[in-house]
Amino acid sequence: MSRQFENKKKAAITLNKFHSALEAGSRQPTLPGEPDYKYKYNLLHKRFRELEQVFDFHRGIIQTISSGIITINSQAEITFMNRAALNLFNCDYMQVQGTQIHALFADKNEAEILLNQILTEQKMCESTEVHFRSQNGDIFPAGLTTTLQKQPEQKGVSGAIFIFRNISNITNLRRQIERMDRLATMGELSAGIAHEIRNPLAGIKSSAQVIEESFSPGDFRAQLASRIVKEIDRSNDLLKRFFNFARPSRARQDFHNIEMIIDGVYLLMAPRFKKKNIEFEKKFADALPQVYVDESQLEQVVLNLFLNAVDAMPEGGKLTVFTGVRKTAEKSDLHEQEQMVFVDIADSGNGIPQSKLEKIFNPFYTTKSDGVGLGLSISSRLLEENGGAITVESKLGKGSVFTVLLPIATKINR
Amino acid sequence: MAKRLLIVDDEETITFSLYQSFIHSKKDYEVVTASSGEEALERIHETPFDLVVTDIMMPGIDGFELLNSVKRDYPQTDVIIMTAYGSSIYKEKALKEGACDYVEKPFEMKEFKKLIIDLLD
Numbered sequence: 001m002s003r004q005f006e007n008k009k010k011a012a013i014t015l016n017k018f019h020s021a022l023e024a025g026s027r028q029p030t031l032p033g034e035p036d037y038k039y040k041y042n043l044l045h046k047r048f049r050e051l052e053q054v055f056d057f058h059r060g061i062i063q064t065i066s067s068g069i070i071t072i073n074s075q076a077e078i079t080f081m082n083r084a085a086l087n088l089f090n091c092d093y094m095q096v097q098g099t100q101i102h103a104l105f106a107d108k109n110e111a112e113i114l115l116n117q118i119l120t121e122q123k124m125c126e127s128t129e130v131h132f133r134s135q136n137g138d139i140f141p142a143g144l145t146t147t148l149q150k151q152p153e154q155k156g157v158s159g160a161i162f163i164f165r166n167i168s169n170i171t172n173l174r175r176q177i178e179r180m181d182r183l184a185t186m187g188e189l190s191a192g193i194a195h196e197i198r199n200p201l202a203g204i205k206s207s208a209q210v211i212e213e214s215f216s217p218g219d220f221r222a223q224l225a226s227r228i229v230k231e232i233d234r235s236n237d238l239l240k241r242f243f244n245f246a247r248p249s250r251a252r253q254d255f256h257n258i259e260m261i262i263d264g265v266y267l268l269m270a271p272r273f274k275k276k277n278i279e280f281e282k283k284f285a286d287a288l289p290q291v292y293v294d295e296s297q298l299e300q301v302v303l304n305l306f307l308n309a310v311d312a313m314p315e316g317g318k319l320t321v322f323t324g325v326r327k328t329a330e331k332s333d334l335h336e337q338e339q340m341v342f343v344d345i346a347d348s349g350n351g352i353p354q355s356k357l358e359k360i361f362n363p364f365y366t367t368k369s370d371g372v373g374l375g376l377s378i379s380s381r382l383l384e385e386n387g388g389a390i391t392v393e394s395k396l397g398k399g400s401v402f403t404v405l406l407p408i409a410t411k412i413n414r
Numbered sequence: 415m416a417k418r419l420l421i422v423d424d425e426e427t428i429t430f431s432l433y434q435s436f437i438h439s440k441k442d443y444e445v446v447t448a449s450s451g452e453e454a455l456e457r458i459h460e461t462p463f464d465l466v467v468t469d470i471m472m473p474g475i476d477g478f479e480l481l482n483s484v485k486r487d488y489p490q491t492d493v494i495i496m497t498a499y500g501s502s503i504y505k506e507k508a509l510k511e512g513a514c515d516y517v518e519k520p521f522e523m524k525e526f527k528k529l530i531i532d533l534l535d
Contacts, residue, residue, distance in 0.1 A: 191499070195471065195498045198520060199425050199428075199519060200425070201519070203428045203431065205521075206428060206431035209431075210523065233520075250502075
């Protein structure tokens with residue numbers, strides 16, 4: 001399509017040159033019949049200018065639109081990519097022109113099936129979620145709509161138009177909602193289980209204590225009963241930990257400086273960082289607004305993330321903490337404010353494979369041999385209690401960045 | 415006249431162990447157990463008690479309903495709430511509705527007995 005416009009534009013330019021040549025020639029004595037010829041030429045020239053304006057107008061729309069547009073021919077070869085598409089794929093048009101569009105998909109099989117549907121079965125996609133891979137290897141989810149191109153009086157499809165948007169933000173929000181649902185279910189379940197286990201524990205414990213009381217302290221039966229009580233207490237402590245996860249105590253929010261909270265946790269962790277050969281760097285933004293959070297709950301979150309970072313860098317590495325203010329996508333149930341304070345905790349560890357990224361916030365999911373799998377799910381839940389959120393980005397071999405979003409202390413909560 | 419204590423829980427091991435603990439103590443208390451809120455109200459209506467110790471979660475009349483009935487009809491009777499739900503919400507609710515104390519299960523028998531004895535004596 002664009003090539004046709006380009007050709008017409010070239011023709012207009014050629015005509016313009018021709019006109020200039022004619023103008024130069026008009027100084028010559030006029031020939032019979034010239035006025036008619038000049039009138040026709042001027043009309044033609046006017047039409048070309050109008051065509052040029054229409055071309056510029058449409059090109060402007062296509063190039064400035066925020067959705068990515070790609071056109072392909074019947075062989076699935078790329079015939080056009082607009083600016084948004086080139087930016088999303090981080091590529092140069094010359095690199096991809098004429099190549100198969102399959103290469104832009106994260107999963108070649110998915111691409112094969114989809115293109116077969118479009119070009120052979122002539123089915124169109126409407127807001128279908130697909131995964132593309134940009135030139136630098138990043139995979140991003142996209143909402144894709146396709147339109148078929150048909151030449152009049154021709155059988156089959158001459159090509160197709162792909163219109164898409166990067167829906168990473170929407171996907172992340174959806175994941176957060178799903179995660180919260182899972183945590184809520186898990187929470188209710190744990191609370192129920194904790195109650196059901198505590199009742200028999202209470203029965204065993206009180207019975208054992210009655211037995212203990214009925215013998216002198218030195219009697220072996222009293223000692224055995226005492227052991228039963230100790231073991232019950234141990235089990236109950238474990239239950240309490242799960243119970244805290246299920247129903248964390250209500251957040252006692254107040255306004256705090258996030259830097260002070262991070263510094264406090266750092267002081268606690270500094271000896272461990274040193275021992276594990278981890279360099280710690282903080283890059284705090286100037287004049288960061290105060291956050292409205294429960295201090296001890298936030299300390300627990302930061303501590304969890306620091307401990308995970310240490311585990312992610314068994315050979316040592318670098319842990320960097322960035323802070324600042326970030327605009328959230330929009331005011332929503334998840335983000336009560338349009339702007340939030342962010343804390344990025346970036347490690348230089350091995351990174352987390354994509355397949356595991358979605359699971360790491362699930363309760364009892366762990367990759368550590370001695371882990372319970374509650375650190376990140378508790379952190380996520382605590383942040384939820386504080387009106388915040390947590391997200392993660394990770395690259396294999398490069399490390400992970402955990403982002404904590406926190407509500408800014410406003411006049412209202414002051 | 416001996417002080418009267420009513421222990422209410424659908425967990426019979428708990429009522430039995432508490433009962434055994436009191437009848438073997440030196441204190442001369444009259445200890446009665448009930449395994450439901452309904453049974454507890456029957457015993458109370460027969461002869462009022464000085465102290466009622468009750469669980470919250472029971473089928474039928476639960477601990478809070480029992481607390482409200484007792485406080486309405488027998489304001490002189492003290493009530494201790496015990497529960498296996500470790501939530502501060504229950505504690506606040508129990509104290510607000512007139513319970514004189516709140517105990518989490520599993521409890522320390524010695525401490526729990528001291529609390530009961532202090533209230534009865």
